[in-house]
Amino acid sequence: MRGLKATRSTEPSRPPRCTDRLRFEPNTPFTERTFDMLDGIGWVIAGGESGPRYRPVQEQWLVDIRDACSKARVPFFFRQWGGRSPKAGGRELAGATWDEMPPRPAVTA
Template identity: 45%
Template sequence: MPTKIEWTEETWNPTTGCTKYSEGCEHCYAASFAKRLKAMGNARYVNGFKVTVHRDLFQKPLKWVKPRRIFVDSMSDLFHDDISDEDILAIFKTMNEASWHTFQVLTKRSGRLLELSSQINWTDNIWMGVSVENQKAIYRCEDLKQTGAKVKFISAEPLLESISDINLLGIDWLIVGGESGVKSRPMDESWVIELRDLAIKNNVPFFFKQWGGFNKKANGSELQGKYYKEYPIK
């Protein structure tokens, strides 16, 4: 379905639901959204935010004729322990077959990603990313680099502290954003500037999504008088 997530055009959720994994999950937007959808009687969320596999949606992108950027599992984590290897690989097979689309996959569970990497056919249209919200999560970046993905990206959202020690060598795209909502944790401008400068130094496309906060729309995404909405060129 169409989405308001700036760096993509469509979402595809062959699985839904997740469990909290690290500090970045504390105010999970997907968990809140799933609760609302269940209350509205949406059949896909009868289980709320419990991990649920929707095999009838596995081949849905094959029916979309127009090429588009598709965020895979915006309401889940494809590499969650409750999703079988077979289902994960079947979902990637659809990505291989739907070669006219670009698929953007994002996970916090980089260990399992690395374990399955050798079984995945990493076609050029699959962009693989990991979330890195703080210093403790930087290891995910290093796990990602060991996979066979042709396009590798980092999503530093919500950015909870400085991660200026991150090594962008081998990374093709960097997304940065602050947390939004009533209980959102603040993001310091210096943390964003550090990452922008690091991206420029390493010639990595930089996408600054938002400052976040209670009113994320009003706070916008301007950084030192400029908007950064860059994408990898592959």
């Protein structure tokens, strides 16, 4: 796999109606720290797992991927800490919310 790895993700994904110019890597739940490069990735979404059998996420893993995204100029979106409910841990990482998004392509008629 290129780029980042999370337990449920095996390949960089393309959301519906996404142009070939944007490849994003959803990392929720982010349950292991393994990433090596961000080549070809246009957006990283990371966060913890929620639900009654959630697995905790390590803060340092998230900080490391946020820093790697910053260095590579890849937008980083931190979704949630996770817990028994999606809102249990909040959305702040290192004292801030991370809602970066890739630029939207121009709409042509």
